[in-house]
Structures are given as C-alpha cells and as structure tokens.
Amino acid sequence: MKVVKFGGSSVASASQLKQVTDILESDTDRRIVVVSAPGKRSDDDEKVTDLLIQIGESVENGKKDEKAYEKVLNRFREIIEELALPEETFTTIKERIDDGITMIEHKEPNGLDALKACGEDGTAIILSAFLTSRQHTASYVHPQEAGIFLKDEPGGALVLDESFDHLYELRKRDGVLVIPGFFGYTKEGKLITFSRGGSDITGSIVAAGVKADLYENFTDVDSVYCVNPSIVENPKEMKYLTYREMRELSYAGFSVFHDEALIPAFKKRIPVCIKNTNNPEAPGTMIVADRKDTDGDVVGIASDDGFITIYVSKYLMNREIGFGRRLLQILEDEGVSFEHAPSGIDDMSVILRETALSKEKEDIVLKRIKDELEVDTVEVERDMAMIMIVGEGMNQRVGVASKATQAFKNANVNLEMINQGSSEVSMMFGIHADGIEKAVRELYKVYFT
Template identity: 60%
Template sequence: MKVAKFGGSSVASGEKFKQVAKIVTSDPERRIVVVSAPGKRFSEDTKMTDLLIALAAKVQLGEDYMNEFGQIVDRYREIVTELEMSTDILSDIMANLQSIIDIHKHDSFRLLDCIKASGEDNNAKLMAAYFNHLGHEAYYVNPKEAGIFVTDEPGHARVLPHSYQEIEKLKERTGILVVPGFFGYSENGNMVTFSRGGSDITGSILAAGVKAALYENFTDVDSIYSVDPRIVKNPKEVKEVTYREMRELSYGGFSVFHDEALEPVYKLGIPVCVKNTNNPSAPGTFIVPKRKYSDTPVVGIAGDTGFCNIHVSKYLLNRELGFGRRLLQILEDEGISYEHTPSGIDNISVIMREHQLTPEKEERVFSRIQTELEVDELFIERDLALIMVVGEGMNSSVGIAAKATEALARADVNLEMINQGSSEVSMMFGVKSEVVPKAVEALYNAYFNNVYSISYTNS
C-alpha cells in the first residue's frame, strides 16, 4: 500500500484533478490519497486557504461576509464545471461552510481553525466524488473516521500515539480512500489543525499508521534541489536525502516538505518520495534512513530570514550555576521559544524567531535579564538570517568547514555567528538578511562547482 499526498498546486483546478486521478489509478497500490486545499492556478492567484482566512476575519469582525463566501464557492464551482460533474456537491460545501460559521462565530480561535480546515475537507469530498464520477470505487474518509486524534492546540496540533492503532484499520477497507490533510480531532471532538502546510503531516501519519511501503508527496517540481533555484539557476537535483538531512533543510527554509512531517515515517523507516504531479514519470527525490555519503558529503544549502539574537555578557558567567536555565526561564515565561544558544566563557547568545519578540515582550525580557541576572552587557541584533550547510557525510570529510568560511570570505559576507551541532549533520552560519542570496550562491559554488563564488572563479 502507498499513501499519496497532493499539495495545493496539484489540486488547484479541474485540469489538475484529472492529472491526480490518472496518477492514482495508474498504480493499484495507491490506496490512500491525501489532498490539500486548492492552491494557486497562476502566480497572481489567491490560495483557497487565504480566501478562507479572509472569510473568517469578516465573520470575526461581525461584517458582511457574503463576498468572501461567494469567492470560495466559486473556486469549487469552477472545478466542478471543468470536471463536468453534478453541481449538487456545491450545496453540501455551502452548507458545511455556513454551519461552521453558525457554530463558531463567537469563538475566534475555533472559527479560524475550522474554516481553514474546510478547504482541505471540502476538497477531499470533491476528489472522492470525482473518482466515483469516473467509475472508481472511492470514499471520502473524515480524519475522525480515519482515527487521526490530536492535541487540542488550534494551529499547532500534535498527533496522539493511540491514533496509529485506529489508522491501521484502514488497511481492511476497499477502494480508494480520500482523506483531507491539515487537521485531526481532539479527544473531545474538536476539529484542530496542524501548522500551516500540515497536509504533509497528515500523509506521514497515515503512512505510519498503515505501515505503507512508500509515502509519495506530489508537488510541482521534479525533485528536491540542492539549493533554492530562485537563487542559483539550474541547481543540482538531489536523488536521495536522509530523514535527518531533510529535517535540517526544511528547518533552514526548504518549502518542498513540511519540517514536522518526517517524524511518523522516520520512526518506522518508511521511505518518502517527492514527485511532480505534472511529470509523474520523473524519479523524484527519495527521503530514506541512510544513503551513500562518499560522493556528496554536502547534500544541500538552505537559508531562512526573520531571526534575531539577544546577546548577554557577564564576567565569569561560566562559573555561575544555573545562569542559562534562569535566562531561558525568562523567555519561557513570555511564551518565547528559542532556536539556538551559542555561548562562550563570559557570554551567551539566544537566537529566536524575531516575530515572537514584540516591543512589550522585549521591554519586559530586557528588564528582567538586567535585574535578575545582573549582566554586564545586553543588546539585541535584528534582521538576521540563518544559512544551513547540510550533509551527513560532513563528519567524515576533511575541510568542509574551511571551504565554507573561505567561500563566504571571498564573497565578502560577514559572519555574525557559526554553530555546528554535535551530530555534525549541519553547519549553521548567521548573516545579515540582505546578503543571503550572495552567501548561498557562494556556498553552492564552493561545494557543488568546486569554486568559491562565480565572481571569483579566476582568482
């Protein structure tokens, strides 16, 4: 059995639905299909999820929402028309949306969560109906029926362990099972979403539950590339990447695969294949437990912006028992999670996502650090980006770090921070956001083209 997940761009129109149907029915092992909400049909288009968020905002403000409601129904109507199906299903979609609004209009968090989830939910109903329209045995399976039970954290749900026993029962069913991505149900029956892009997570949970032979993740590219093709033209395709490498690359900004989606399949060693809906014959990229590292110690380079760094300095800090714990406790009290904490004998830095540190929180955090920890120096560095050089073969290759620092120096990129975890799966470099393209290009050329930077090939 295979689980096949189709992202928003793969189900954005009636024509895309037809492609999905051909792919699924071409392989009888593709028994479980996970769909996202309709994505963009063209570059200037609006994703269904964004239309749904706009609808929720109108409802929350108590304003007339019929325009937004109509735009959503029209997107589904266009798909139904292209597929030459009965428009009866549109009445079900409209009733579902209106029911969510009526039930949750006085609860902003539940309203937003349920309205967002309706994009995947109604698209799955439509996809199952289309398979039936073509004469195939297919069923819409609600996540509650499938057994996907999650924590009651709207927008940040985590699957509960006992879900997997329930999901395994899907193996006993016949036909094509179409499951909406992005959400599950709490123990008390609430519809709860994963973080945005969480349809990848749903697919992974289902693959683990039924112990699938393969989890196929269909998107709009032939494979995962070693670097963002918007920065480097025609980058190298990655044929194989390990779970740990993919996790690091996703964290570093690769948007092809959700960074939380690997945990369920990782534990069972289920391989993942990222494939192109528009070119399904392309081999794609396999995400596997292990790969051969000798030829490609570095598998990819990723960069992400939106970080800041709180720098704390105090003489003899290293001898002060519990300093780091008390510093992080201040952040925890404000609901702030941190990403990294590089440190020295008299200083420590805490790197976090910048959006978490509102002006009010920053003032309280700084006041408490000064008062409770009696530091000598305290300042914040904003507009930081983190660049990841990833590869499990780095720990057995000489000169990997030297090549990176040399390439960045030749490209005139100033390093704000260097960090390497004990696992040596990745090296991390902190730079200013505006130099990310230059830094990524320099690193790519150093590792994949054996030059330090395009500008320096003759030096």
C-alpha cells in the same frame, strides 16, 4: 500499499484533479490519498486557505468579507461543474463553509480552524466524487472517522499515538480512500489544525499508521534541489536524502516540506518520494532512513531570514552556576521559544524567530534579564538570517568549514555566528539578512561547481 499526498498546486483546478486521477489509475497500489486545499493556478491567483482565513478574520471583526466568500464558492463551483459532478457535491461543501462561519459568529472555540479546514475537506469531497464518476470504488474518509486524534498544543496540533492503531484499520477497506489533510480531532471531538503545511503532516501520519510501503508526496517540481532555484539558476537535483538531512533543510527554509512533516514517517521508517504531478514519470527524490553513498559531502544549502539574536555578556559568567538555566527560564516564563543558544566563556546568544518576540515582549524580557541576572550587556539584533549546509557525516570530512568561511569571504558577508555543536548533519551560520543571496551563491560554487 502506497499513501499519496497531493499539494495545493496539484489540486488547484479541474484539469489538475484529472491529472491526479490519471496518476491514481496508473498504479493500483496507490490506495490512500491525502489532499491539500486548492492552491494558486497562477502567480497572481489566491490560495483557498488564504481566502478562508480572510473570511474568518472578517467575521471575527463583525462583518463578513462577501467578496472573499464568493471567490471561495466560485472556485469550488467551477471545479465541480468542469468535472460534471452533481450539484449536491457543491451543496455539501457550501454547507460546511457556512457552518464554520456560524461557529465563528457564535464565538465557538476553534471556529476559525473549522473554517480553514474547509479547503482540504472540499478537495477530498470533490476527488472522491470524481473517482466514483470514473467507475472506481472510492470513499471520502473524514479525519475523525479515520482516527486522526490530536493534542491541542501552542503552535500546532500533535498526533496522539493511539491514532496509528485506528489508521491501520483503513487497510481493511476496499477501493481508493481520500482523506483531507491539515486537520484532525481531539478525543473530546474538537476540530484542530496543524500549522501551515499541515497536509504534509497528515500524509506522513497516515503513511505511518497504515504502515505503507511508500509515501509519495506530489508537488510541482521534479525533485528536491540542493539550493533554492530562485537564488541559483539550474541547481543540482538530489536523488536521495536521509530523513535527518531533509529535516535540517526544511527547518532552514526549504519549501518542499514543513520541517516537522516527516517525523511520523521517520519513526516508522517509511520511505518517502517527492514527485511532480505534472511529470509523474520522473523518478523524483527519495527520502530514506539511510543511504549507502553517505561520504561526508554537503548535499544541500538552505537559508531563511526572520531571526533575532539576544546577546548577553557578564564577566565570569562561566563560574555562575545556573546562569544559562535562569536565562532560558525568563524566556519560558514569558512564553517565548528559542531556536539556538551558542555561548562563550563570558557571553551567550539566544536565537529566536522574530514572530516569537513582539516589541512589547522584548521590553519585558530585556528588563528581566538586566534586573534578575545583573548582566554587563544585553542587546537585541534584528534582521538576522540563518544559512545551513547539510550532509550526513559532514563533521568527519576535513575542510568543510574552511570552504564555507572562504565562500562568505568571497561574498563579502560578515559572519555573526557559527554553530555546529555535536550535529553530524549540519553546520549553521548567522549573518545579516541582506547578505543571504550573495552568500548562498558563493557556497553553491565551493560545494557544487
């Protein structure tokens, strides 16, 4: 059995949904399908999810954005008409969108989540109806019916372990099952969504639950590249990656997967294949628990900006028992999550995402650090970027770090931070954001050309 997930570009139009159906018809093992909301049809197009958020926020502010509302309805109407589906298909989708808007108007909790979920829900309703029109046994399966039970957590929902037992029951059902991605339900029946990119998480959860032999994730590229192709022209393709390598790359800016998406598949050791909807015969990139050709080489380079560094210095910090704990406790008290915390004898840096620390919150945190920890220096540096080189067993290969530092020198980019710690998979470098592209190009040269 294969679980197949199709991303937004794969379901952006009626022609793309016909291509999706051809892919499903070509392999009868593809029995469970998870779908995203319709994505962009061209560079200047809009994603349905973005339009739904626009509508929801306008309703929260007291006046519904009728233009965005009509755009969403017209998008679904065009797809349904081109696929020659019955009018009731459109009516069902419109009713669910209107229900989400009503929830927001009545200030019901999670009303915006309910509206955002209508993109994926609409795609699943359409695809199951189209498969049925092509004489296939196919069913739309609502996430609550499938048993996708979640815990509502800050930053995005988390799956409950009991979901996997419920999902396994799907194996008993006949035909092709189509499940909308991105959302699930609490045990109390409240709809909640994952963070953006959440359809990948749904696909991974479903694959783990039904114990699939393979989880295929269809997107718009033939394979995963070792570096961002918008920075380096014609980069090397990666045929195999381990879960750990993919997780590290995704965290540091690879756009193929949300960085948490593969965790359910990883725990159940379900192999994952990244494939191209528009070129389904291409072998794609396999993501597996282990690969035999692990020889310590760098397999990928990822980069991301939008980081802040809080730098703290205090003489004899290393002798002060509990200093690091108290510093991180201040962040916890203020609801601020951190990413990394490299340290020296008398200094410590805490790396945060810019989104985690507003200017107002920054003032509070800095004052508390000064007053409670009595530090010599506390500074905040913005516009930081992280570049990560990734490869299993990299720390056992002599010269990996020296090649990286030479690349930064060649790019004339100053290193603000180096962090490897005990990781065998990655090495991270902190730089100012304006040096990302130069540094990545030089790193690609030293490792891949």
